[in-house]
Amino acid sequence: MIKLINNEFIKLGKSKLIFIQLIFILIILLLYKLDYLKETIYNYIPFVEITISILYSGIISKEIDDGTIRYYLTKPFKRWKIYLSKYITIIISAIIILVTILIMFIVLYRDIDFEFIIKYLKYSIPLLLCCSIILFNSVIIKNASICASINIFLIIFGIVISQILFGLNILIVEYTFLPYLDFSIFNDLLTIKSINLEFNTCLSLYKGIIVDILYTILFYILGNILFIKKDIKN
Numbered sequence: 607m608i609k610l611i612n613n614e615f616i617k618l619g620k621s622k623l624i625f626i627q628l629i630f631i632l633i634i635l636l637l638y639k640l641d642y643l644k645e646t647i648y649n650y651i652p653f654v655e656i657t658i659s660i661l662y663s664g665i666i667s668k669e670i671d672d673g674t675i676r677y678y679l680t681k682p683f684k685r686w687k688i689y690l691s692k693y694i695t696i697i698i699s700a701i702i703i704l705v706t707i708l709i710m711f712i713v714l715y716r717d718i719d720f721e722f723i724i725k726y727l728k729y730s731i732p733l734l735l736c737c738s739i740i741l742f743n744s745v746i747i748k749n750a751s752i753c754a755s756i757n758i759f760l761i762i763f764g765i766v767i768s769q770i771l772f773g774l775n776i777l778i779v780e781y782t783f784l785p786y787l788d789f790s791i792f793n794d795l796l797t798i799k800s801i802n803l804e805f806n807t808c809l810s811l812y813k814g815i816i817v818d819i820l821y822t823i824l825f826y827i828l829g830n831i832l833f834i835k836k837d838i839k840n
Contacts, residue, residue, distance in 0.1 A: 610683065610691035611698070623699060626657055627706045634710045647711050648729045648790040652761055654703050655736040655787070659757035662696050662740050664750025666833065671748060685834045689741070693826065696737040704730055728815065729789040735818045735825070736761065736787065742829035745836065761787050772805035780807045783821040786814035 630650070637646065669675040708726060712718050740757055747753040764787040771779040779785065792798060792811045802809055 607687060607691055607694075610688060611695050622661070623702060626661075627703060630703060630707055631710055634707065634714070638714050647707065647726060648793050650707050651704070651730055651733065652788045652790060654700060654707070655733055655761050656758050657703065658696060658700050658733070658736065659740055659754050659761070661699065662692075662737075663744060663754035663757060665692050665696070665741065666744040667748050667753060668744075668750050670836075686830055689830045689833045693737060693741050696740060697734070700733045700737060704733070728811065729792075731815055731818050732787050732789055735783055735822045738822045738825040738829070739783075742825045742832075745829050745832045760784070764788060765791055769801065769805070772801075772807060777805070777807060780809065781817060783817060785809055786818050789814060 630653075634650075664671075666675070708723070736757070739760070740753075743753045743756060744750070747756070764784045768779050768782075768785040771784075785791075789811060792814070798809055801807065
């Protein structure tokens with residue numbers, strides 16, 4: 607498993623991950639100089655999701671398309687292990703970026719307490735779901751660009767789509783992953799209360815955590831099954 611994960615990072619290129627970290631560091635430093643409040647840390651998490659989507663949207667489809675997936679299939683690696691290694695790779699990449707952001711905030715704002723860190727970790731939970739969706743889409747969608755576009759669209763407009771569907775009285779959307787791809791909305795309690803009152807819903811952070819974990823497991827299992835059964839001809 608470790609060998610498979612290491613191969614994924616070799617294919618990605620460590621320089622890419624370092625470059626992305628530097629970009630986030632520069633952005634944080636710039637916003638700090640502009641006197642932004644430390645509460646904005648939660649707004650960075652959706653950008654981490656978008657970054658990961660761009661990096662890994664072709665993690666399976668691209669390999670199938672160019673035939674490099676055959677390397678794994680000619681070795682004694684079970685497909686579920688290949689799939690799991692790719693998921694772990696995406697998770698590790700996301701964690702590296704999240705930790706970089708947190709360290710920057712700790713260095714810049716030295717009064718950060720344990721409660722703040724716990725809240726940051728809670729708001730990062732949608733990343734687990736995002737990674738699961740990225741991998742699932744990469745199995746069923748051949749084009750990496752289309753896969754990335756779908757992921758980014760859902761991250762950015764998930765709550766907007768939810769509100770439109772709420773307006774059409776499709777309240778079951780409350781129990782889907784759409785409203786919970788970006789937890790930073792829960793940092794604005796007035797907006798959440800307004801949505802809940804207007805559409806008679808009950809969106810909440812804790813419900814979002816439960817929903818995201820359930821859909822993370824669901825997308826992972828479905829993607830894994832599809833990958834195991836996928837007919838790879840190249």
